[in-house]
Structures are given as C-alpha cells and as structure tokens.
Amino acid sequence: MLSEQAIPVVRATLPAVGGALDQITERFYSRLFAAHPELLRDLFNRGNQANGEQRKALAGSIAAFAVALLDNPDSRPDAMLSRIAHKHASLGVTSAQYKVVHEHLFAAIVEVLGEAVTPEVARSWDEVYWLMANALIAVEARLYRETGVPEGAVWRSMEIAERQEETVDTVSFLLRHADGAPTDAFLPGQYVSVQVTLPDGARQIRQYSLSSAPGRPQWRITVKRVDGDPAGEVSSWLHAHGRAGDTLDVSAPFGDLVLPEGDGPxxxxxxxxxxxxxxxxxxxxxxxxxxxxxxxxxxxxxxxxxxxxxxxxxxxxxxxxxxxxxxxxxxxxxxxxxxxxxxxxxxxxxxxxxxxxxxxxxxxxxxxxxxxxxxxxxxxxxxxxxxxxxxxxxx
The missing domain is CATH 3.40.50.80 (Nucleotide-binding domain of ferredoxin-NADP reductase (FNR) module)
Known part of the structure; x- marks a missing residue:
C-alpha cells in the first residue's frame, strides 16, 4: 500500500497527472523507442503504436492502479494485474525491463508537467510505479515458475502440421513441436504468442487463443486477417505465408480467462x-x-x-x-x-x-x-x- 506521506500527494496530483497521461505516455514511448529501437521492432505491436491504442492502454492501467491504491488501500486490483502479467509473460517480459520503463516514464512525466513535479511529487508517484511494477514482477515470476522456464524464456519452435481455411478472412493452424515432443498442457481459454520475422527484419509478436481443448496431439490457433490502416502485420503474414511444414516461434500458454472448475451454470x-x-x-x-x-x-x-x-x-x-x-x-x-x-x-x-x-x-x-x-x-x-x-x- 502507499505510505502515509504519499497518499495525500497522489490524491492531490492525480487529476493533473491523469489529465496529462496521454501526453506523458506519448512522450514515454517516443523516448523509449529512441533509446531502445529493438523494443519497437521485436516486442511492441507496431500497429497498436501507430493507432495510439497501446498508449491509451498504458495510461488507463496507471490511472486505474493509482485510483485503486487510494480507494482501496488495503487491497490490490488483482484482476487487472493478473491480466497484464499474463500478457507480459506471453511476450517474455523480464524484471530488468521495468527499470528501463521507469527511467523513460519518469523522464516523460517531468518533461510534460515541468516544475509541478516537485521532489515530493516525484517520490510519491515513484511509489505508485514500483508498487505496480513489483506486483507485476512477482506475478510474472510465479507464472514463469509454474511454466517451468527461466524468466522470459517462453519461446519454442513449433511446426505447422496443417492449415485449414475457415472463412475468407480466417484460417486455422494445427501446431506441433518440431522435435515431436507432446504439446504442453494448458487451461481452456488460454492463448499463446506467435512471433514471425517480417520482410523488414522486425520480429513482431501477436497473441492467439488456443481454439481446441487441452490434451489434443496438436494445438490449434485460429487467425483472422486484420485489414485496415494499419493492417495486421502478423495476421497478414500468416495468411500469406503460413503453410504446413513451416516453423513458427510460439510461446508457452498464458491467460487468466479460463474455464472454472465445478458444475455451476x-x-x-x-x-x-x-x-x-x-x-x-x-x-x-x-x-x-x-x-x-x-x-x-x-x-x-x-x-x-x-x-x-x-x-x-x-x-x-x-x-x-x-x-x-x-x-x-x-x-x-x-x-x-x-x-x-x-x-x-x-x-x-x-x-x-x-x-x-x-x-x-x-x-x-x-x-x-x-x-x-x-x-x-x-x-x-x-x-x-x-x-x-x-x-x-x-x-
């Protein structure tokens, strides 16, 4: 929870910070990708960066977490944290990357809000950030342990066993381990990340739900081609190039929207x-x-x-x-x-x-x-x- 010193400061400055979050996150991503262009090329969804959706999602998560700390100081917004952590784990995010984010996010806050960011304000919002970051790091560490992989090492090579045309803009792929090993267990409702190398050398990643039950000899993902501006880079590539016998880099399964046990309706x-x-x-x-x-x-x-x-x-x-x-x-x-x-x-x-x-x-x-x-x-x-x-x- 927030310290007694930070609570009144965060409460007083939340309207100003919240009102500027769109500018802050825009400046943050600009700084981050200038310093680490490989993150835009190989980790972040370039389409969501282009249309601004990732910026809005980041701003929303920061604001929601800060409000939760103020309104419910004795609890955490675990549903929100779990959803983010599962997505991060499916991308192979590591704890060290939170320090990189912190550096550029707080530099962006200072650039946008200027002299309003007093040392006291900076310390208080630093608390907010690390409470959220450390909570996510802990959940992601647990997910990696449960998956049986070192931090971030979620990728494995899988072979397309079969391609099935479902509709004019939707195709399914049956996936198996290239070495013949059995497919990993997962919970009904979970997803995997798929990473492909695009013509410009970028290694872009997208998530696709596993669309058949656990325990099958092969996994199945179903990919809808995303049209528009920008068009879906990975979905378009898979539709154009994914064929039986090709290999893909696929993550372990993650996701917290899973079928509950029991017999309830x-x-x-x-x-x-x-x-x-x-x-x-x-x-x-x-x-x-x-x-x-x-x-x-x-x-x-x-x-x-x-x-x-x-x-x-x-x-x-x-x-x-x-x-x-x-x-x-x-x-x-x-x-x-x-x-x-x-x-x-x-x-x-x-x-x-x-x-x-x-x-x-x-x-x-x-x-x-x-x-x-x-x-x-x-x-x-x-x-x-x-x-x-x-x-x-x-x-």
Whole structure:
C-alpha cells in the first residue's frame, strides 16, 4: 500500500497527472523507442503504436492502479494485474525491463508537467510505479515458475502440421513441436504468442487463443486477417505465408480467462473471432462429459463470416444442458436472430458465471446488460484481443 506521506500527494496530483497521461505516455514511448529501437521492432505491436491504442492502454492501467491504491488501500486490483502479467509473460517480459520503463516514464512525466513535479511529487508517484511494477514482477515470476522456464524464456519452435481455411478472412493452424515432443498442457481459454520475422527484419509478436481443448496431439490457433490502416502485420503474414511444414516461434500458454472448475451454470458470450477461447472451453466440456448448464451466445456479421460455426453447433449438441443462441447482422435464412447479441433475452439460472470475449463495444454492452439483469460484477469475466482499453472496469 502507499505510505502515509504519499497518499495525500497522489490524491492531490492525480487529476493533473491523469489529465496529462496521454501526453506523458506519448512522450514515454517516443523516448523509449529512441533509446531502445529493438523494443519497437521485436516486442511492441507496431500497429497498436501507430493507432495510439497501446498508449491509451498504458495510461488507463496507471490511472486505474493509482485510483485503486487510494480507494482501496488495503487491497490490490488483482484482476487487472493478473491480466497484464499474463500478457507480459506471453511476450517474455523480464524484471530488468521495468527499470528501463521507469527511467523513460519518469523522464516523460517531468518533461510534460515541468516544475509541478516537485521532489515530493516525484517520490510519491515513484511509489505508485514500483508498487505496480513489483506486483507485476512477482506475478510474472510465479507464472514463469509454474511454466517451468527461466524468466522470459517462453519461446519454442513449433511446426505447422496443417492449415485449414475457415472463412475468407480466417484460417486455422494445427501446431506441433518440431522435435515431436507432446504439446504442453494448458487451461481452456488460454492463448499463446506467435512471433514471425517480417520482410523488414522486425520480429513482431501477436497473441492467439488456443481454439481446441487441452490434451489434443496438436494445438490449434485460429487467425483472422486484420485489414485496415494499419493492417495486421502478423495476421497478414500468416495468411500469406503460413503453410504446413513451416516453423513458427510460439510461446508457452498464458491467460487468466479460463474455464472454472465445478458444475455451476455458465454463459459463454462472444462476438467475431472472440469465439476461439469459447471453443476450447466447449471442446473440453464435451470431452470430459460435462453436464453443467451452459448458455452459448455468439454474434457475427453473417453465417459466412462465422468461423467454426459447424463445430460450434456440434459441441453444443454434445452437451446435454447446453443451448446455442446466434445473432447475425445479416442472418439470411440461417434461423439466427437478426442484429446484435441481446443476452437479456436469455433465461440464465441464478449463480451463472459469465465469460465474454470480443470487441470492446460488445464487451461493454453485454457486461452492462448482465449487471442490469442482476449478475454480480464478480461473476463477469472478459478477454479483449489487443490492448485492454477497459482496464479497471471489473474492480
């Protein structure tokens, strides 16, 4: 927790620091990449840097952590910290890198706020930073220990065993260890990072959910090509070049949006490619003969754009107490509902635990609808692909 000396200083300066965080983080990344260009080339997502989403996510996490320290001084925002730590571990982030971040972040704070950063203010916000950094370092150290690898050594060479075209812009890859070793265990809902070398020599990294159950001879990831400006560098490369027999650098599995044990009722709600962790959960439930009640809600543009649609129906049919609810913006004659997902129309039993995955507007809407219908905030969990611009929303 914050020291007694720091609490009033952080509380008094939070509006000024929070109001300037966008400028601070912009200046921070500029300084960081000037001093360490290899971090932009080989670690950070260049697309998220170009569109500003990573800057917003960093600012949001700092502000959310500071507010949590002030509002709940005897506890930590563990849900937020866990989500960040799992992402960091999947990238191979090391404890030494937090010192590099500290150097350039605090230089950026001084550059933006100037004389307002008195020694007392600097010491107080230094406390905030290291409370957050040390908490993340501790969680990441535990994740590395549990994975059985030294700090940051999460990468292994895997071979594409098979490529499967799912839709016009979505492809699945079955992955196996190049040396023939069994695939590692993981929890349903987790993801891996994939690193590829692009034409300019950059080694860019992206995360993809494991979209089938643990225990299979091969892992499966499902990759949607990201169009737009900027287009997805890694997804485009995998669509254009990933073929059976090729090797990829793949991380160990991480991620904290995982299927809970027990027999309580579940809601698995997804939109678009957000269905992939839900497929792994359903596949695991079917493989283990689960009889727990499961409501599956999925929204997509059209039947043709819905990756793994046939598989989803098959898995739901294999579960005796599962129901499937589909919404398509262009349903055609599919029998699905027209428009966007409406979970308020579902008859969810008391005590339902909800798992959400999809674009941020979808998450906001569905979470708000669930809260309005009486679902406890603690029973709603989410995964957002890309920088989490919603950090702290659960706390």
């Amino acid at each position: 579940l809601l698995l709600a997804s939109a678009g490619i957000g269905s992939t962790p839900m497929l792994a959960m359903l596949d695991h439930l079917a493989a283990t003969g689960s009889t727990r009640p499961v409501a599956v809600a999925h929204a997509d543009r059209s039947p043709a754009s819905h990756a793994h649609a046939v598989e989803l129906r098959r898995l739901v049919d294999a579960l005796p107490q599962a129901t499937l609810h589909l919404w398509y913006e262009e349903p055609g004659d599919s029998g699905a509902h027209a428009g966007r997902a409406d979970v308020t129309s579902l008859d969810l039993p008391p005590g339902t635990t909800a798992y959400l995955c999809g674009p941020l507007p979808f998450l906001r809407t569905v979470r708000g609808d669930l809260l309005g219908a009486g679902t406890a905030a603690a029973d709603i969990h989410y995964e957002v692909f890309g920088p989490d611009l919603w950090l702290g929303a659960e706390d």
